[in-house]
Structures are given as structure tokens and as C-alpha cells.
Amino acid sequence: MRDVPLWREPVPPDGTTMGEPEARGRFGEYGGRYAPESLVEACREVEEAFRQAWADPGFRGALARLLALHAGRPTPLTPAERLSQALGVRLYLKREDLTHTGSHKINNVLGQALLAARMGRRRLIAETGAGQHGVATATAAALLGLEATVFMGERDIERQALNVFRMRMLGAEVVPVTTGSRTLKDATSQAMRHWVGATGDSHYCIGSVVGPDPYPWMVREFQRVIGEEARGQCAAELRTGVPDHVVACVGGGSNAAGTFAGFADTPARLVGVEAQGGAGAARGRLGVLHGCRSLFLQDDEGQITQAHSIAAGLDYPGVGPEHAHLRDLGRARYVTVTDEEAVGAAVRLARTEGIVPALESAHALAWVIRAAGDGELPAGSTVLMTLSGRGDKDVSTLKELL
Amino acid sequence: MTNPTPGPTPAAGTVERHLRARRGTGRGLLMPYLTAGITPGWTDYLRAFAAAGADAIEVGLPFSDPTLDGVTIQQAGETALARGASTRRILADLSAMPDPGVPLVVSTYYNLVLHDGPEAFCAALRRAGVAGLIVPDLPVHEAGELTDAAAGAGIELVLLASPATPQPRLAEISSRSRGFVYAVSLMGTTGERAALAASAAGLTGRIRRVTDRPVLLGFGISTPDQAREARRHADGVVVGAAVMRRVLDGAGPDDLRVFLATLRRALDAGSQPGV
Numbered sequence: 288m289r290d291v292p293l294w295r296e297p298v299p300p301d302g303t304t305m306g307e308p309e310a311r312g313r314f315g316e317y318g319g320r321y322a323p324e325s326l327v328e329a330c331r332e333v334e335e336a337f338r339q340a341w342a343d344p345g346f347r348g349a350l351a352r353l354l355a356l357h358a359g360r361p362t363p364l365t366p367a368e369r370l371s372q373a374l375g376v377r378l379y380l381k382r383e384d385l386t387h388t389g390s391h392k393i394n395n396v397l398g399q400a401l402l403a404a405r406m407g408r409r410r411l412i413a414e415t416g417a418g419q420h421g422v423a424t425a426t427a428a429a430l431l432g433l434e435a436t437v438f439m440g441e442r443d444i445e446r447q448a449l450n451v452f453r454m455r456m457l458g459a460e461v462v463p464v465t466t467g468s469r470t471l472k473d474a475t476s477q478a479m480r481h482w483v484g485a486t487g488d489s490h491y492c493i494g495s496v497v498g499p500d501p502y503p504w505m506v507r508e509f510q511r512v513i514g515e516e517a518r519g520q521c522a523a524e525l526r527t528g529v530p531d532h533v534v535a536c537v538g539g540g541s542n543a544a545g546t547f548a549g550f551a552d553t554p555a556r557l558v559g560v561e562a563q564g565g566a567g568a569a570r571g572r573l574g575v576l577h578g579c580r581s582l583f584l585q586d587d588e589g590q591i592t593q594a595h596s597i598a599a600g601l602d603y604p605g606v607g608p609e610h611a612h613l614r615d616l617g618r619a620r621y622v623t624v625t626d627e628e629a630v631g632a633a634v635r636l637a638r639t640e641g642i643v644p645a646l647e648s649a650h651a652l653a654w655v656i657r658a659a660g661d662g663e664l665p666a667g668s669t670v671l672m673t674l675s676g677r678g679d680k681d682v683s684t685l686k687e688l689l
Numbered sequence: 690m691t692n693p694t695p696g697p698t699p700a701a702g703t704v705e706r707h708l709r710a711r712r713g714t715g716r717g718l719l720m721p722y723l724t725a726g727i728t729p730g731w732t733d734y735l736r737a738f739a740a741a742g743a744d745a746i747e748v749g750l751p752f753s754d755p756t757l758d759g760v761t762i763q764q765a766g767e768t769a770l771a772r773g774a775s776t777r778r779i780l781a782d783l784s785a786m787p788d789p790g791v792p793l794v795v796s797t798y799y800n801l802v803l804h805d806g807p808e809a810f811c812a813a814l815r816r817a818g819v820a821g822l823i824v825p826d827l828p829v830h831e832a833g834e835l836t837d838a839a840a841g842a843g844i845e846l847v848l849l850a851s852p853a854t855p856q857p858r859l860a861e862i863s864s865r866s867r868g869f870v871y872a873v874s875l876m877g878t879t880g881e882r883a884a885l886a887a888s889a890a891g892l893t894g895r896i897r898r899v900t901d902r903p904v905l906l907g908f909g910i911s912t913p914d915q916a917r918e919a920r921r922h923a924d925g926v927v928v929g930a931a932v933m934r935r936v937l938d939g940a941g942p943d944d945l946r947v948f949l950a951t952l953r954r955a956l957d958a959g960s961q962p963g964v
């Protein structure tokens with residue numbers, strides 16, 4: 288028997304869920320700024336600059352222009368006709384795979400790169416797992432005339448070789464990380480260490496809704512564009528205006544946070560889908576890592592354990608603090624799918640809709656397929672799913688499996 | 690409110706009383722660091738450190754993700770964890786060890802403190818004979834819950850100050866820190882350096898303006914010459930990576946006693962701050 292948690296009714300929308308965090312960067316008991324003293328001032332400067340920029344129509348306008356002219360926004364909302372028919376639900380895909388560079392990561396990076404330039408920084412530092420955030424960072428840096436240094440685990444460098452080449456072609460420096468599990472967690476640690484010695488001229492461009500305050504909030508705000516566009520598109524497209532379910536995959540949780548933000552004040556049920564081997568929200572326990580208090584996979588002694596996922600972008604042992612809070616509130620639910628289910632979903636989407644999704648995004652779809660099959664998604668319900676990225680980067684992984 | 694006028698702290702604990710007394714004799718303070726659990730008989734190093742003239746000893750609990758440590762201490766932590774080191778076993782080893790005669794100050798990342806909760810963690814430290822605690826990823830504005838738990842258990846929570854810390858915050862850190870103020874000499878991670886960072890003098894000078902608590906300079910201090918120079922700015926030094934590189938290279942407790950004795954002599958010969 289699969290363990291299907293009880294479906295709690297969504298907390299009635301109160302208009303403040305997914306607004307500004309509480310004092311000291313808190314989402315309930317999670318979040319905060321657990322940074323070494325040497326980074327506290329740098330975090331404060333990022334927060335101050337972000338608050339000013341976000342309230343400045345000039346900054347908003349410049350970002351909107353970049354998102355439209357460089358990244359290709361708005362992205363379409365595509366009804367998945369044949370798959371919907373087979374599943375007995377009405378599935379709509381928010382097509383972040385169609386953005387320039389091929390994933391939602393570009394939304395956040397263009398925001399942070401503009402902010403860094405406004406702060407007078409000349410270089411971006413980033414960590415990357417799948418390489419999508421690294422490619423997006425390298426792209427934004429090239430566009431704005433900044434330098435970029437990207438930290439990437441050795442294991443991910445092997446399995447995402449194409450993205451490594453893309454970053455270098457875009458002029459970024461890619462630094463292999465050889466410690467620990469040699470994946471995203473260790474790349475993040477190394478990027479933070481590097482930032483401690485480079486706060487004067489460099490901005491740390493974190494790629495998900497993790498890290499010390501203000502990052503979880505700031506990155507969610509830069510990704511909110513996904514949810515806001517989708518909200519408007521659903522209003523135009525659906526008879527009910529709002530979908531019954533809103534689904535997204537969760538690594539650190541940025542595409543999910545951006546998507547959920549557009550629907551937090553509606554009755555839509557929010558579902559975050561984690562990799563079975565990287566289920567911070569579903570299986571983590573309270574801890575502090577990489578600057579924030581949240582849920583992390585740990586052993587009995589409090590050591591962080593390694594995540595395992597076929598999708599490099601979900602290979603992170605924790606989850607952003609706001610997701611931990613949404614889980615506690617019951618406003619969102621977090622479920623897991625296996626590598627096999629994700630690969631199966633990727634193939635199915637390719638053959639029914641002509642779209643090869645990123646393996647990360649395929650996790651979200653795998654849950655939709657499973658839930659439609661076992662009745663958790665009642666026949667006829669409407670489902671909005673964020674397709675966070677395209678599968679080009681994963682073809683060599685898939686080629687070995689199929 | 691912070692009190693900018695230097696004055697003795699009435700409620701000083703073991704670490705602070707001990708360091709103040711030693712400072713009072715005109716001696717430069719030496720706090721070597723050891724990654725706990727690094728070898729089967731790792732507590733022998735602590736005895737050797739005390740014999741070499743350490744004034745306090747920093748005992749690092751290894752953590753899977755040491756985000757403020759450079760390669761040497763990262764490697765030491767990985768080695769200890771691979772040997773099966775854990776908070777529980779390390780504290781059991783400390784409990785079983787004869788009193789080294791100098792205060793033990795545990796350092797670790799906040800995740801390990803939160804694991805059993807701050808109260809239980811501090812109580813366990815106390816039972817193992819530990820007097821102080823350093824948590825490098827717990828800045829002063831997040832330290833409330835641990836401050837209370839530590840005070841309740843009689844553990845002195847040492848706060849860190851950095852060259853990037855603005856002056857008003859430095860005053861708050863200096864007033865809320867217990868035991869001593871840990872002055873991070875440079876904007877970087879732990880690890881040996883060729884020279885004492887230029888930022889060290891400015892930081893210690895700014896700390897001295899707001900407190901008379903002992904101030905120890907750490908991060909990068911690797912040689913007797915650097916220790917002597919650091920002594921001109923601070924009450925003493927913390928030496929970590931230079932110790933752990935030797936341990937990782939196979940040096941035993943006796944070798945470390947000889948190395949630390951060279952630092953001891955350098956600190957004894959060095960002039961006092963501001964003199």
C-alpha cells in the first residue's frame with residue numbers, strides 16, 4: 288500500500304499567505320539568516336537593495352523588458368489534449384520550458400543580475416545542480432556585462448556535460464566541487480565559502496528559494512511571474528477561472544513557489560512533487576543548512592544525508608523554508624515520485640504531446656499521472672502543472688535508460 | 690543596550706575567569722583547535738595541547754556540511770565522520786577523559802545543536818565537562834534561543850565578530866558574547882595563510898573600543914611569527930588548520946606538543962596589545 292497522506296482542506300485564503308515574510312525573514316518557524324557573521328552585512332545589503340528595487344517602477348520595468356525581449360515571456364499555457372483525454376482530467380501546462388535557456392531559472396537570474404548591477408557588483412557567483420541555473424547565470428552575466436563563476440559538483444559535471452559546455456561558451460568560469468556527495472549540496476557550500484571572500488565585488492546569485500534571508504523571499508518574488516501569468520491565463524481559459532489543482536516539482540522549490548504564489552489566495556489545492564530520494568518537505572526534519580532554518584534529510588546523529596535523484600536539479604537534501612511553512616499550514620501538500628515514474632512520465636509526455644520535459648519537471652507530471660489513475664484527482668478535475676524546463680540536458684541520461 | 694565602558698563582568702563563567710586570570714599575568718593566550726574523533730585516541734591530543742601551554746582548547750564536533758571551513762578542516766571532519774564520530778560518542782570520550790586542566794570550548798554548526806534541541810545539547814556539553822560553545826553559523830541576531838539554553842546550563846556562548854561587522858553590531862556582539870570575543874581575522878574561511886590578514890588589526894581595535902573581554906584572533910594564524918604579530922592586536926590566538934594539517938599528515942600528540950610549544954614561546958615573547 289502506498290502511503291497516501293490525508294488530504295487536508297486548504298487553509299482559507301487570508302491574503303497574507305505567500306506575502307512578505309515575518310520579522311527576521313521568518314515563514315512561521317522557518318527561514319531566518321543563519322549566515323556566518325562575515326556574510327550578515329552582505330545579506331543585509333542584498334535585502335536593502337531588493338526592497339528598494341522591488342518598489343521602484345524603473346527596476347520593475349527594466350526587468351519586465353528583459354523577461355519579454357530576452358527570455359521570451361509570457362510563456363504559453365498549453366492544454367495537454369491527448370494526455371488529458373487518456374487520464375480523464377483536464378491538464379494545462381505552464382510552459383517554462385519555452386523560455387530562453389530552457390527553464391524557469393532565467394526568471395530569477397535576470398532579476399538578481401539586474402539587482403547586482405544596480406548594487407555596483409561586477410561578478411555573479413552561483414551554484415548549480417542540473418546546470419540550468421548555471422546556464423541562466425552565465426547568460427544573464429553575458430547580457431549585462433558581468434563576470435560569472437559557477438560552482439558545480441563533479442558528479443553533476445559528468446551527467447550534465449552539455450550544460451557545462453554552454454556555460455563556458457557563454458564566458459563563465461565553471462569550478463568543479465570535489466567534496467562530499469559532489470552534487471548540488473556541496474556546490475552550494477562551496478559557493479557560500481567563496482562568497483565570504485568576495486562580498487566586496489560579487490553578488491551571490493542563489494538559484495532557488497533557499498539560503499539566508501532575503502533569498503527565499505526574493506527568489507520567490509522573481510519567480511512569481513510564473514504564477515501571475517498562469518493565473519491570468521487560467522482565468523481566460525477555464526470555466527471555473529481557477530484550476531482545482533496546481534502542481535509543480537520541488538527541488539529547493541523555486542518554480543513551485545513562483546507558481547503557488549499566483550494561487551495562494553484561491554481555493555486551488557497546491558501540490559509540490561519531490562524526488563523520492565530528495566524529499567526534504569515530505570521526509571526532512573528541522574535543521575539549519577546553507578543559511579536557513581528548514582526541513583532537511585538527516586541521519587540519527589544530525590548529519591545531513593545525501594539526496595539521490597535521477598534529476599540533478601532535485602538532488603538536494605532540503606527544501607526552501609516557505610515550503611516547510613506551507614506544509615505545516617496545510618496550505619500545500621508535498622508528495623514524492625520515484626526515478627522510474629519520472630522517466631515513464633517524460634516518455635509519455637514526449638509521445639502524447641510532442642514535448643520532452645526536463646527530468647525535474649517530469650516528476651510533477653508523474654504525480655499527475657499516478658493521481659489521475661488512483662482517483663486522487665477526480666475525473667474531470669482541472670490541473671495546472673508547471674513544466675519547469677525542457678529535456679535537452681537530460682537526453683544522454685535518458686539514452687542510457689531507454 | 691550595550692555598555693561601551695570597559696569593566697569586569699560580574700557573571701563571568703569558567704572560560705572568561707580563566708582567560709582573564711591568565712591574561713592578567715601578561716601572557717598571550719593560546720587556544721588550539723582539534724577536530725574531535727579524528728583518531729581512535731584523539732583525546733590524547735587534548736592532553737598534549739594542555740601540556741604545551743594551551744589556555745583553552747577548541748574541540749570541533751564534525752559536521753557533514755562545514756560551510757565556513759577551508760579544505761583542511763573539511764577534510765579532518767570527513768575523516769572523523771568516516772571513522773564513526775558523532776556528538777554522542779565524542780562527548781562520551783570527553784567524559785571519560787581526566788580533567789585537562791584548561792577549559793574546553795566546543796565548536797560546531799547549528800544543525801547539530803538543533804538536532805536534540807538547544808537545552809538538551811547544552812546540558813550534554815555540561816555533563817561532559819565542556820565550558821564554552823562556538824557556533825560559526827549562528828550570528829548574534831539568531832542567537833536568542835541558544836543564549837538562554839546555554840546560560841541555563843552554565844555554558845558560555847562565544848560570539849564571532851568579523852571585519853565586515855558594523856560598529857554598533859560589534860558592540861552588541863561584544864556585550865552578548867561570553868567567555869571571550871572570537872575575532873575572525875579575515876573575510877574568508879578557516880585555513881592556513883602566508884601572513885596575518887591586514888584586516889585583523891582594525892577589527893581588534895574596534896572590538897577593544899567596546900569591551901574589555903578577552904579577544905582571541907582566529908582564522909589563518911599558522912606560524913609563531915604570525916602568532917607574535919597577532920599578539921600585538923589581541924589577547925591571544927586560535928590555531929586550527931595549522932594543527933589539523935599536521936594531524937592529517939600523521940603527526941601524533943607529541944609532535945603537536947612540540948609545534949604548540951613554539952607558538953607558546955612566540956606568544957610569551959610578544960608584546961601586549963597597544964604596548
Ligand SMILES: Cc1ncc(COP(=O)(O)O)c(C=O)c1O
Nearest residue numbers: 495538539540541542600647676
Ligand atoms: C528544469 C528544472 N526544474 C526544477 C528544478 C528544481 O529547482 P526548483 O525546485 O528551485 O524549482 C531545476 C533545478 O535545477 C530545473 O533545472
